[in-house]
């Protein structure tokens with residue numbers, strides 16, 4: 001089995017970390033980094049800390065408009081695939097790097113496999129929703145993290161090659177949690193006590209690219225009853241500066257650089273509450289038993305809301321404030337995302353399915 005794995009953005013490094021090594025135990029992997037995230041703290045730190053194999057290729061496609069960025073990734077990825085001749089293109093999540101991989105892979109003689117298939121927020125204004133839908137429809141193998149994701153695919157007519165695997169991010173959190181408890185010094189470094197701070201992240205386009213939404217988020221977070229620690233995504237830092245909100249944000253929040261995975265998981269594990277618009281962080285908070293206030297109108301991780309661990313508050317100052325100040329109790333502790341062995345299942349399924357897959361060459 002020869003796998004071409006494509007990653008490019010922070011959450012994809014976390015997901016690939018638990019799958020790449022397992023692929024290399026049983027077959028060959030060509031790991032391609034598109035270059036979508038490139039700052040040391042958005043990229044290198046994950047490869048170092050999580051022992052992700054060094055990518056065989058870095059396409060060096062950095063920030064740009066969506067169309068140009070995706071197009072350049074496609075143009076750079078195709079010759080790699082031509083030279084390496086993999087059996088399958090393995091894609092993660094819903095970024096522009098995912099979509100570029102889906103387009104290149106589906107037009108060549110190889111299978112396309114999508115990890116985190118079938119997620120839907122129902123909001124087609126999100127660039128990620130379009131990336132998810134197109135990638136699922138271009139994939140031969142859809143690895144769904146939950147039963148709801150399997151159902152979403154079926155509702156769009158995708159049933160062949162669909163497998164419930166559980167969520168690789170659960171594997172990632174389980175692998176990191178104890179290491180973080182033992183090794184991370186982030187609480188002492190930041191002078192924090194467990195349960196006496198709120199952790200926040202904000203980077204979603206709809207929240208950062210509209211001043212009004214970013215300002216409302218700042219207002220809501222500023223009223224939190226505990227100190228708020230904010231490892232800030234570079235996109236958000238840029239916008240806060242552009243909108244002249246940087247000083248105000250620094251007065252209200254403890255803004256720090258983006259963190260490596262172990263330090264971040266340590267903060268998630270010990271925070272009294274989390275406020276985020278991240279997909280991955282909502283889930284990780286759920287896995288670690290930390291209540292989450294999600295600053296979006298909808299989520300693709302609906303199970304976390306249904307059981308009461310996650311509240312959707314949108315970029316609304318009053319609702320954010322309420323979510324952070326009201327004491328609410330989760331209703332139940334379901335396990336909709338598997339048992340922490342999604343990565344093992346995915347690698348096993350890749351091996352099995354590739355043996356039976358017909359030639360898909362497009363001349």
Ligand code: UD1
Pocket residue numbers: 009010011036037038039042063064094095096097127128203205234235238279
């Ligand atoms: C991307 C994904 C999003 C994912 C997020 C994870 C798409 C459409 N969006 O959003 O789904 O949740 O990654 O973090 O693929 N920048 C830097 N340094 C970096 C990376 C980015 O300064 O290393 C800045 C640049 O100004 C860039 C901006 O952040 O224009 C946005 O980066 P980009 O990768 O386009 O989108 P994200 O918001 O990171």
Ligand code: UDP
Pocket residue numbers: 010011014201203231232257258259260261262264265277278279280281284
């Ligand atoms: N993360 C991290 N350091 C940070 C912020 C996030 O390691 O400072 C991790 C987080 O634990 C999760 C992933 O990055 O595994 C989520 O990435 P992000 O929120 O950027 O993207 P999304 O999940 O929304 O696509």
